[in-house]
Amino acid sequence: MTGLLSYLCFFATVALSYGVATLGLNLQWGSAGLFNVGVAGFAGVGAYAAAWITAAPAAAHWGGFAAPIALGWLGAMLAAALVAAVIGAVTLRLRADYLAITTFGAAVTLQLLALDLTALTGGPFGIAFIPKPFEALADRPLAFGAANLALAAAVTAAAFLALERLTQSPWGRVLRALREDEAAAASLGKAPARFRLQAFVIGAALIGLSGAMQAQFFGFIAPDNYLPVFTFQVWVMLVVGGAGNNRGALLGAVAVWALWTLSGTALALLLPGFWQARGAALRVVAIGVVLAATLLARPRGLIGERATVSRHVAQAGG
Amino acid sequence: MARMGVFRDLAGNRIVHTVRADATAKPSRPQRMLEISHLSRRFGAARAVDRVSLRLPAGCIAGLIGPNGAGKTTLFNLIAGSLRPSEGRIRFLGRDISRAPAHRRLAAGLGRTFQIPRPFAAMTVLENVLLAAQGQPGERPFANWLSPARVAAAERRNIDRAREIIDFLALGRLAGAPAATLSGGQRKLLELARVLMAAPRLILLDEPAAGVNPTLLEVIIARIRDLHAGGVSFLIVEHNLDLVGRLCSEVHVMAGGRMLVSGTPGAVTRDPRVIEAYLGGGA
Numbered sequence: 001m002t003g004l005l006s007y008l009c010f011f012a013t014v015a016l017s018y019g020v021a022t023l024g025l026n027l028q029w030g031s032a033g034l035f036n037v038g039v040a041g042f043a044g045v046g047a048y049a050a051a052w053i054t055a056a057p058a059a060a061h062w063g064g065f066a067a068p069i070a071l072g073w074l075g076a077m078l079a080a081a082l083v084a085a086v087i088g089a090v091t092l093r094l095r096a097d098y099l100a101i102t103t104f105g106a107a108v109t110l111q112l113l114a115l116d117l118t119a120l121t122g123g124p125f126g127i128a129f130i131p132k133p134f135e136a137l138a139d140r141p142l143a144f145g146a147a148n149l150a151l152a153a154a155v156t157a158a159a160f161l162a163l164e165r166l167t168q169s170p171w172g173r174v175l176r177a178l179r180e181d182e183a184a185a186a187s188l189g190k191a192p193a194r195f196r197l198q199a200f201v202i203g204a205a206l207i208g209l210s211g212a213m214q215a216q217f218f219g220f221i222a223p224d225n226y227l228p229v230f231t232f233q234v235w236v237m238l239v240v241g242g243a244g245n246n247r248g249a250l251l252g253a254v255a256v257w258a259l260w261t262l263s264g265t266a267l268a269l270l271l272p273g274f275w276q277a278r279g280a281a282l283r284v285v286a287i288g289v290v291l292a293a294t295l296l297a298r299p300r301g302l303i304g305e306r307a308t309v310s311r312h313v314a315q316a317g318g
Numbered sequence: 319m320a321r322m323g324v325f326r327d328l329a330g331n332r333i334v335h336t337v338r339a340d341a342t343a344k345p346s347r348p349q350r351m352l353e354i355s356h357l358s359r360r361f362g363a364a365r366a367v368d369r370v371s372l373r374l375p376a377g378c379i380a381g382l383i384g385p386n387g388a389g390k391t392t393l394f395n396l397i398a399g400s401l402r403p404s405e406g407r408i409r410f411l412g413r414d415i416s417r418a419p420a421h422r423r424l425a426a427g428l429g430r431t432f433q434i435p436r437p438f439a440a441m442t443v444l445e446n447v448l449l450a451a452q453g454q455p456g457e458r459p460f461a462n463w464l465s466p467a468r469v470a471a472a473e474r475r476n477i478d479r480a481r482e483i484i485d486f487l488a489l490g491r492l493a494g495a496p497a498a499t500l501s502g503g504q505r506k507l508l509e510l511a512r513v514l515m516a517a518p519r520l521i522l523l524d525e526p527a528a529g530v531n532p533t534l535l536e537v538i539i540a541r542i543r544d545l546h547a548g549g550v551s552f553l554i555v556e557h558n559l560d561l562v563g564r565l566c567s568e569v570h571v572m573a574g575g576r577m578l579v580s581g582t583p584g585a586v587t588r589d590p591r592v593i594e595a596y597l598g599g600g601a
Contacts, residue, residue, distance in 0.1 A: 170456030312473035
């Protein structure tokens with residue numbers, strides 16, 4: 001029983017960490033219409049930044065400042081935001097498709113860098129012994145799992161509330177206007193590139209935070225974690241949950257992560273040992289089927305976008 | 319410093335329109351609001367606008383007319399910043415804005431409406447108008463987290479002002495309605511409301527009468543007069559010569575990309591070159 005409960009805690013903790021990435025992507029895509037196909041890259045930047053900052057010094061990789069975890073997560077957000085600022089400043093003035101090409105390329109490049117810059121990243125072996133939050137509780141699995149879940153829930157709630165406030169603000173109003181008619185918004189004095197860049201950078205910071213959370217909860221990272229399938233997962237979470245709706249983003253993250261985990265367990269039970277490694281690809285197929293089914297049955301996701309009104313207007317009774 | 323114009327809406331309520339008066343003129347001589355010199359725009363080999371010069375004094379209602387294809391809309395887009403000139407210069411309130419991007423021009427006091435209105439259909443009328451307020455603290459993402467009280471106060475002020483403008487343009491009942499539900503004429507009024515929210519000094523109106531029913535057109539004409547009395551200048555592209563004659567103090571006629579004639583509405587419509595341009599199929 002304790003084993004199952006602490007497993008459920010761990011499951012929910014990881015699901016919420018994906019939820020933070022989905023919230024970040026929702027700001028970029030759902031609010032600003034930015035097609036970021038490099039989610040894995042930003043998560044990876046956050047994960048490695050957090051690992052360098054918080055891990056103990058080690059010969060196998062750079063960094064190891066043994067700093068507090070909070071500092072590591074802050075650094076992860078800043079690092080991912082910085083990468084996004086550079087990519088965004090170059091591409092957001094161009095046509096929308098260039099962002100997709102650039103983010104995809106950047107994510108693949110970053111993953112290869114993590115693989116090959118062995119002195120910095122530990123190469124294919126990654127970085128191990130990343131300190132977990134509440135390590136003092138590690139000998140009591142249920143308390144340890146519950147504490148980690150509480151931390152993940154607190155961070156997710158903070159991200160959720162911060163984004164809700166932002167999407168209902170005058171800033172969010174400009175993003176909605178830009179998505180509807182860029183020329184009209186520009187004629188009303190709104191600089192399209194500025195608002196897009198801000199949304200892209202803030203979203204990337206959240207995706208970086210999600211990478212850092214996972215690094216800390218797993219205690220281990222490797223370049224294989226940040227393959228394009230990660231990007232695909234987060235996208236499916238957002239589309240299934242409902243792009244343009246922060247609740248939908250969180251719901252989608254939990255639902256798709258549950259499906260991913262269950263399909264993994266089912267494959268392990270059903271397939272003979274020899275086939276299991278190959279069968280892992282079926283999980284991606286399962287997720288793809290769910291994506292296609294969602295798009296057919298509920299194209300707006302489980303909870304679609306609602307008409308957002310500035311909270312100030314809502315209070316004034318408009 | 320700001321100038322206030324006071325006038326009344328349809329119901330007789332007092333309406334205050336504020337005109338920002340940055341870079342104000344020396345009171346001794348009439349200020350040049352807009353000064354266009356030798357402005358050209360080429361599309362391939364064709365010159366849609368061909369060495370056009372135009373001066374608008376502060377406080378004018380100027381008309382821009384001409385047969386289809388004369389280059390009026392291209393000239394408009396050059397002034398508003400949605401196109402860049404191939405040659406020539408545009409000065410607004412003494413500043414060179416020839417290459418300034420469209421989004422900078424409203425902050426400088428130069429507003430425009432579109433020939434076919436472009437409301438943000440999913441937003442309410444009120445939100446459409448609110449969006450156009452300039453210098454909103456809540457448009458900085460971090461301000462919404464770090465100084466929410468300041469954002470809320472500014473938003474409340476803007477909501478009050480937006481409601482005044484919406485009432486002034488006879489859209490009061492529709493403030494909470496999605497812009498998608500407005501009629502063609504109401505959309506024209508919403509365009510005007512949005513641009514007014516930014517308190518511009520000069521408004522470029524692209525065919526305000528097109529597709530508007532006669533009753534609503536009278537509202538639009540009355541409102542342009544009110545705003546003019548409150549210190550706003552206008553440059554109006556219009557095919558409806560009746561409207562031009564009633565509103566404009568000066569009319570500029572374009573044909574074949576060039577400025578053909580300028581003068582009072584009466585003189586211009588009697589000018590044989592203008593009649594030739596309209597009847598003879600243009601240059």
